[in-house]
Amino acid sequence: MLGCVIHGQDDLRVEELASPTPGPGQVLVAVRYGGVCGSDLHYWRHGGVGDFRLREPMVLGHEVVGTAVTGPLAGQAVAVHPATPCGVCPECADGRRNVCRDTRYLGSAARLPHVQGGFAAEIVVPAEQIRLLPDGLEQRRAALAEPLSVALHAVRRAGPVAGRHVLVTGAGPIGCLVVAAAKAAGAAHVTVTDLLPTALAYARAAGADTVVRADDPADPGWPGEVDVAVEASGVAAGLEACLRRVRRGGVVVQLGMLPPGQSPFAGNLVVSREIELRGAFRFDTEFDDALALLARPSTGDAFDALVSAVVPVREAESAFALAADRGKSCKVLLDFGVG
Known part of the structure; x- marks a missing residue:
């Protein structure tokens, strides 16, 4: 399968990766769309985000939607919540899981080994990170759920x-x-x-x-x-x-x-x-609220207008270049469902 791997500053590669196998409590997801985020661009252009520097190759991406391949929702369209809070630190105990001091976040170099991201044709994530898309919400618009x-x-x-x-x-x-x-x-x-x-x-x-x-x-x-x-x-x-x-x-x-x-x-x-x-840092339960808002017919046009391009994964570097050009684009999506 294809994945987008960052090896260092200005070194983004579309590579053949081994298909993952889900373990206990995990779900295999066939990714369809992945949104290119500002942090993805920072890893590509600068080799890091703030104090988080690349120290090993890493699959980018944390704005992903697709189809569950395994688990109770197999065959259905889903979005992936990118965060796995620890659940035991003082912040988690206080209901502020978005600032968990030991969280795992897709496509992040904050820890070593890095947390591999979602820009791959197939990914494995904890079952609790899977969200069924509301009725009528297509995957293209659902890719905006994380931002x-x-x-x-x-x-x-x-x-x-x-x-x-x-x-x-x-x-x-x-x-x-x-x-x-x-x-x-x-x-x-x-x-x-x-x-x-x-x-x-x-x-x-x-x-x-x-x-x-x-x-x-x-x-x-x-x-x-x-x-x-x-x-x-x-x-x-x-x-x-x-x-x-x-x-x-x-x-x-x-x-x-x-x-x-x-x-x-x-x-x-x-x-x-x-x-x-x-x-304001990241989010927690707002992910479910975002999916509900995206599914409202009255808000659809406004959100659809922000997706300025959908680019095949094989052309990932051109997609990143377009996403970095704010004079030409807003949100750029990678399409993992095409060759």
């Missing part, structure tokens, strides 16, 4: 957003899904900023009410103030915009992963305006 879960968790970290004005800085795939998640949660108005017109067009498709060029302080779309801000760009300038635009006593959620090391930010505003600055 949408990240967005849903970020919106929940912000607290109630119904009837409120939400600012989202960064209109990459996650930022656009934050727009959709905020609108689904009842946000009255969502403003999105980015540097690229193409990215802002995707934000519009996701449901943004106003889009703003982040590099144009005179853009009339800039709000005077907002109730909630979600930083999804992963750059210090985005956090600065959130802190300066959120109202006194408002909430800023840092979702984008900032560069390694120290990042400057307007800390005095956090004090003088009593702004609540909260982090």
Whole structure:
């Protein structure tokens, strides 16, 4: 079977891999689609994500859907929750399994041996990570479940957003899904900023009410103030915009992963305006909520518009190059069901 294996910086290979055999409590899944994530791109372009560096070849990918081959759901379309929390650490005991200190996450170099990912024609995962797709949800759209879960968790970290004005800085795939998640949660108005017109067009498709060029302080779309801000760009300038635009006593959620090391930010505003600055990392039960939201007929067009390309697995490197070009794409999927 074919799989996408990263060997080091700029060294992505589509290789023939041995088909896995499920053990007790595991399920064999025939993967159909895998979404190329920002972390996959970091492994490809930089040989690591933050402090997590590649130390051995690793199958990439953690946004995967397909068909269960074994187990009670054999023959049915499923999505794969990519996290396996330890279940015993203080965070798991406190109901915050998304920040488990000993979790295993598909396609992650955080531990050695690395946790092999889902970009392979067949994978084996713990049975508890398998989710049956809701009726009517096709696999192509279901491939957005993992990144949408990240967005849903970020919106929940912000607290109630119904009837409120939400600012989202960064209109990459996650930022656009934050727009959709905020609108689904009842946000009255969502403003999105980015540097690229193409990215802002995707934000519009996701449901943004106003889009703003982040590099144009005179853009009339800039709000005077907002109730909630979600930083999804992963750059210090985005956090600065959130802190300066959120109202006194408002909430800023840092979702984008900032560069390694120290990042400057307007800390005095956090004090003088009593702004609540909260982090958002991955997700837990939001995965099931994401599948339910994706299955709603009323939300289908917005999500489908974010899938900008579906590329055969044999052309993985061109798919990664397209996914890295934010002027041309939003979410790019690898197709493991074609030659």
